[in-house]
């Protein structure tokens with residue numbers, strides 16, 4: 001028996017830092033949005049309790065350190081199930097990009113094994129477990145549009161926005177999320193109120209409103225380390241792109257695309273700077289128990 005599902009990437013429509021927490025993390029408020037861009041996860045049942053992992057990206061370690069493997073192991077430990085699985089990850093989401101690639105693979109494995117092992121856990125229970133793997137994992141269990149608070153692990157689904165086209169630019173280097181938060185702690189400044197404004201924009205269901213309120217407190221930090229990217233963002237804004245922002249801790253930039261001409265022009269300029277991906281925003285994920293077998 002096996003199950004195959006899509007594990008979508010995310011972007012941050014806002015990323016507002018509220019302060020430092022006693023546990024060393026940052027208190028945040030973020031409006032998150034899933035994308036159609038996704039990895040494919042296949043889990044095949046094993047009756048001997050063993051967990052195996054394989055993946056197709058040469059820069060990722062497909063061993064016990066991988067978030068997908070750790071997700072399977074944690075679910076097995078906590079649920080007490082005696083079953084195992086062979087897990088196959090087909091990666092399309094760029095790595096260390098600010099698109100939650102590892103987190104969504106972990107969430108995808110939790111969704112798949114919840115069904116394959118007949119655990120019938122609720123989404124909330126899976127999210128509580130997922131938070132032990134990483135702050136972005138709970139959102140990756142929901143998809144669609146959502147407000148994330150706490151250290152990012154408290155999720156409130158929002159009304160789904162209509163799907164919208166996007167262009168992504170992933171430069172040929174990655175960044176470390178921990179390092180970017182560390183730099184923010186020393187020199188960052190927050191644009192307070194951005195998330196409240198975005199929540200109002202999301203409620204209108206109008207992407208023009210959303211574009212006007214895109215904001216990310218980590219963007220200034222990562223763009224200071226990557227002046228080439230800062231220039232590309234500024235050029236896109238000057239050329240009339242209504243919404244261009246860095247996702248998460250970066251370095252991926254996304255642009256909301258309104259028409260074919262804008263798409264062609266921006267893609268041509270961005271192609272010289274890295275990998276350009278055309279995608280769309282995504283819809284909420286199926287509830288546990290409703291995954292396709």
Ligand SMILES: C[C@](O)(CO)[C@H](O)COP(=O)(O)OP(=O)(O)OC[C@H]1O[C@@H](n2ccc(N)nc2=O)[C@H](O)[C@@H]1O
Pocket residue numbers: 012015024025026027028030098100103133134135136137150151152177178179181182248249
């Ligand atoms: C940048 C974002 O991707 C935006 O969605 C997330 O805030 C980060 O989510 P993530 O990669 O799942 O992060 P985690 O694996 O939980 O944490 C990685 C590191 O980032 C820093 N970190 C993360 C989340 C947070 N709210 N405050 C932090 O300071 C911590 O140093 C932590 O050691």
Ligand SMILES: Nc1ncnc2c1ncn2[C@@H]1O[C@H](COP(=O)(O)OP(=O)(O)OP(=O)(O)O)[C@@H](O)[C@H]1O
Pocket residue numbers: 059060061065066067068089094095096097098099100101102103105106136177248249250
């Ligand atoms: N399944 C996985 N897919 C990709 N990277 C993984 C995975 N498991 C562990 N990693 C490691 O995690 C690190 C961060 O990669 P990832 O693609 O998750 O970053 P990210 O998109 O910036 O994450 P986030 O947006 O959640 O901060 C890399 O060093 C990578 O080797």
